[in-house]
Amino acid sequence: MAITRWNPMRELLTMHDQLNRLFDESFGRSQSAELDYGAWSPAVDLREEEGQYVIEADMPGMKREDIEVHVENNVLSIRGERKFEEETKKDTYHRIERAYGRFTRSFALPSRVEADKITATYKDGILQLVVPKAEESKPKRIAIKG
The missing domain is CATH 2.60.40.790 (Immunoglobulin-like)
Known part of the structure; x- marks a missing residue:
C-alpha cells in the first residue's frame, strides 16, 4: 500500500472554511442548509x-x-x-454541522x-x-x- 504524506495545508484550509462558515452564520449570510453543507x-x-x-x-x-x-x-x-x-417546514435548524x-x-x-x-x-x-x-x-x- 502507498503511504500518504501528511499535508498541513489541508488542515489549514479546513480551518479557513470553518471560520468563513462561522462568520457567515454570525452575520446572517448563510444560504439554505442544503447549499451550505x-x-x-x-x-x-x-x-x-x-x-x-x-x-x-x-x-x-x-x-x-x-x-x-x-x-x-x-x-x-x-x-x-x-x-x-430534506428540511421540513415545521423544523427550525439552529446548526447544521x-x-x-x-x-x-x-x-x-x-x-x-x-x-x-x-x-x-x-x-x-x-x-x-x-x-x-x-x-x-x-x-x-x-x-x-x-
Whole structure:
C-alpha cells in the first residue's frame, strides 16, 4: 500500500472554511442548509497485517447501497454519497454541522495483492476492506547442464 504524506495545508484550509462558515452564520449570510453543507471525505485507516492489508473507512449514517468499491489498474476506489435529509417546514435548524455529498477515496495497491479476493463488509457505519497479499514466488534452483 502507498503511504500518504501528511499535508498541513489541508488542515489549514479546513480551518479557513470553518471560520468563513462561522462568520457567515454570525452575520446572517448563510444560504439554505442544503447549499451550505460542505464536501466531505470519510476518514480512513489503512494497516498492514500478516498476509493482508486492511482498510477501514468511517461512514456513519450511510446505507450499504450508497457505497461502491472498485479495483481497476491496481487502484482501489471507494465512492459514495451521504444524502442530505430534506428540511421540513415545521423544523427550525439552529446548526447544521454534519457534512453531506459525494466522495471518492482512491488507494494505489502494491503489485503483489490478490485483487480478485478483496472482501468488503459494512457494519455499524464502518466499511472494512480486506486486501489479501499475493503469495511470494518461491525461488527455484535451476540446474546447470553440461
